[in-house]
Amino acid sequence: MLTLEDLVIAQGDFRLGADFSVPRGARVAVVGPSGAGKSTLLGAIAGYLRTSGRVLWQGEDLGARAPAQRPVAMVFQDNNLFPHMTAAQNVGLGITPSLRLKDEDAARVTSALARVGLAGMGARKPAALSGGQQSRVAIARLLVQVKPLILLDEPFAALGPALRHEMLDLVGDVAADLGATVLMVTHTIGDAERFAEQLVWVENGVAQAPAATRALLADPPQGLRDYIGAST
Numbered sequence: 107m108l109t110l111e112d113l114v115i116a117q118g119d120f121r122l123g124a125d126f127s128v129p130r131g132a133r134v135a136v137v138g139p140s141g142a143g144k145s146t147l148l149g150a151i152a153g154y155l156r157t158s159g160r161v162l163w164q165g166e167d168l169g170a171r172a173p174a175q176r177p178v179a180m181v182f183q184d185n186n187l188f189p190h191m192t193a194a195q196n197v198g199l200g201i202t203p204s205l206r207l208k209d210e211d212a213a214r215v216t217s218a219l220a221r222v223g224l225a226g227m228g229a230r231k232p233a234a235l236s237g238g239q240q241s242r243v244a245i246a247r248l249l250v251q252v253k254p255l256i257l258l259d260e261p262f263a264a265l266g267p268a269l270r271h272e273m274l275d276l277v278g279d280v281a282a283d284l285g286a287t288v289l290m291v292t293h294t295i296g297d298a299e300r301f302a303e304q305l306v307w308v309e310n311g312v313a314q315a316p317a318a319t320r321a322l323l324a325d326p327p328q329g330l331r332d333y334i335g336a337s338t
């Protein structure tokens with residue numbers, strides 16, 4: 107379980123509070139207007155931002171752990187791929203930043219690439235891959251990182267709807283393989299409905315406790331109602 111306990115993040119004049127738990131294995135959409143603090147929330151969980159309050163994973167306070175030491179894997183909109191490295195190297199970074207891979211590690215990279223549909227493409231650099239294939243590389247990296255908490259910050263926003271749905275389904279399958287909890291920032295309500303059984307609504311300096319996506323969308327609070335109206 108992920109627990110945010112009286113968490114407050116301050117950036118300049120901006121303040122965001124969160125005080126809730128997410129059960130292990132849950133898939134949660136993080137939704138809110140632009141600038142509401144969705145990326146800030148993920149950054150605090152990943153350990154990139156100073157906070158007051160506590161972030162706990164399975165009851166352990168992560169406060170003293172640097173980002174790389176946290177049980178967290180993160181994917182951003184640009185898939186955080188290095189352009190000068192091959193797909194296999196970009197995945198291998200999920201095992202060790204030194205890229206000195208033992209044979210069994212190299213085999214894990216090959217198998218992760220195959221799992222996401224990129225068998226035989228490990229030697230290609232990102233520029234020689236389509237947008238969807240680049241997303242697959244990022245998903246393959248999640249597989250080798252084997253972290254129990256996955257944070258996705260609008261990961262597939264650059265893709266068209268059909269491909270985005272395919273990637274959401276793939277990342278959902280990979281998360282299920284890993285037994286991972288997933289928090290995904292999205293601006294697309296349809297994606298939230300497709301991917302996440304729970305939704306965190308972020309507005310007015312508060313990330314609210316997760317609520318069942320379907321029930322929330324059937325009877326949204328005013329801010330979410332306005333947001334849905336504006337985004338459809």
Ligand SMILES: Nc1ncnc2c1ncn2[C@@H]1O[C@H](COP(=O)(O)OP(=O)(O)OP(=O)(O)O)[C@@H](O)[C@H]1O
Pocket residue numbers: 117118119120138139140141142143144145146147
């Ligand atoms: N380094 C910083 N210093 C001061 N304020 C910042 C800093 N980084 C972000 N902010 C502010 O924090 C607030 C939350 O930003 P954040 O990027 O988390 O929003 P968001 O909900 O993810 O937005 P979007 O949907 O547009 O990506 C914004 O008002 C932003 O201007």
